Amino acid sequence: MLNFIARRALIALLVTMTVLTISFALTRLSGDLAFAIAGPQASAADVEIIRKAYGLDKPLVVQFVNWVTSALQGDLGRSFLYHDSVAKMIMARLPVTLTLGLTGLLIATLTAIPLGIIAAMREGTMLDRGIMTIAVIGQAMPSFWLGLTLIIVFGLKLGWLPISGVDTWQGYILPGIVLSFSAIPALMRLTRSGMVDALASDYIRTARAKGLSRMAIVLKHALRNAAMPVVAISAVQLGFMLSGSIVIETVFSLHGVGYLGWEAISKNDFPVVQSVVLFLAVVFVLLTLLADMLNAALDPRLRTQ
């Protein structure tokens, strides 16, 4: 087990180093950063001043080493635009994104797991097919359009929920629903297939032979065995939701990490762009590491792979 964790942790570290490189290379795609920051109207002298001020006159290798060494110490540099510490800016925005992600995950699990269980119990019937079709329909929904539609219906026509911002907790409901759509199909499929396998196994037959009620069999015996992989995939889905919340944060004007990234991209604030990319990637890596460990704790066969 320790061996397994050590190997996974090493891979996670290697992935982080790769993302450090990619995020650095990404912001150098435009060729001349100083020129991009100064804008098309700036004179050559202004561009030179900016180049010096932001340390862009140093060789690329030096810039890269500086970025890696300070990032590993938790220092992500300063925003070109706000002259504030980027790490502090991200931390200030994190609660919004995290609350949104967890709301989305909560809605997704509360919808997907019961539906997955019902589909598995009625495997092969119309009900099963119908439920799995819902998953396909959910997958096809463009998130930003769904967000705008919900704003029109529940915010404007019915007036039930706020249409933007998170001054109250109700502000998280609509964006949470939209975000949950991205995780529901995967969670539902996994719950269903896990339950189908569990329900077909010997211990369920034994439980049935003992005369246990159907409810007890499904909830106590089958679900317990199907649950762990679902919990593990939930961690991964949370990672996808956190890094994918940028579109939804923009639609609902939620000032989270994704919104910060989008704002930085549209205003050429490169230190913020590369840091947000790095931050979201690291969060994802940690969540998948957690999922790996959960799976390995449950299934010893995985540890030897």
Added chain:
Amino acid sequence: MRLPSIRMLAAGLGTGIVVVVLLAGIFAPWITPYDPFAHNLDARMIPPSFMEGGRPANFLGTDHIGRDYFSRLIYGARISMLIGLATVVTSGLIGITLGVMGGFFGGRVDDVVMFAITCRLSIPLILVALAVVSLVGSSLSVVVLTLGLLLWDRFAVVARTTTMQVRNLDYVAAAWAAGCSRFHILTREVLPNIAHHLVVVATLEMALAILLEAALSFLGLGVPPPLPSWGLMIAEAKEYMFFSPWIIMVPGISLFTLVLGINFMGDGLRDMLGATRDV
């Protein structure tokens, strides 16, 4: 297969939708009644002809600068299909190459491929795509290339696992025994026998690419205006949606229908070709 009818119906419906959108895109210049770029400030925000205040000349109404919405929608179909197909070709080439190599050679090669997949998955997709398009400059080809370079992971995962299954089968052993070259075995024995799995992945990825292009265009960093991308149409209509909700419904429902159609078609193909369920 106790109830094949529903699945067949959905697959047929999906294929029908995809064919209609594809034909609309190809024959856009002949179908559209107006130039999709021509604005007419005297005819702004006219609702669709079947709604109150609509007029028969503009079937789906006009947008905020008086461009015919139906004509823009049809040209938008062209952009969605183009992006979807071109992205799948790009990402398919990358992903299938990587996946087949990893699955076929195993060992160190496979470790590298797995590492590449892990890295790709940890990178925030939309954020990186937005950053690339913003830095390189937005154009149709930049969007295709960016999405193509990002969406190869599922191709790689499926190509890798299916290649591993095929690698040890008898006909591959027979080809080895017959003295076939490695290249011959990869292209003539392995690829044709995993192709049906990859076709299903291609439909999923095409749907995803179309959704992502729309999202990028919606955020203002995808297809550049005045091109009529459905995502861009929704972005431009956003500020008018409170008074005229139809203006975001027309491109939104089109987008949803097309993506749903592709997914239904993919499910149908999966059943028909007996492809793997776990993608």
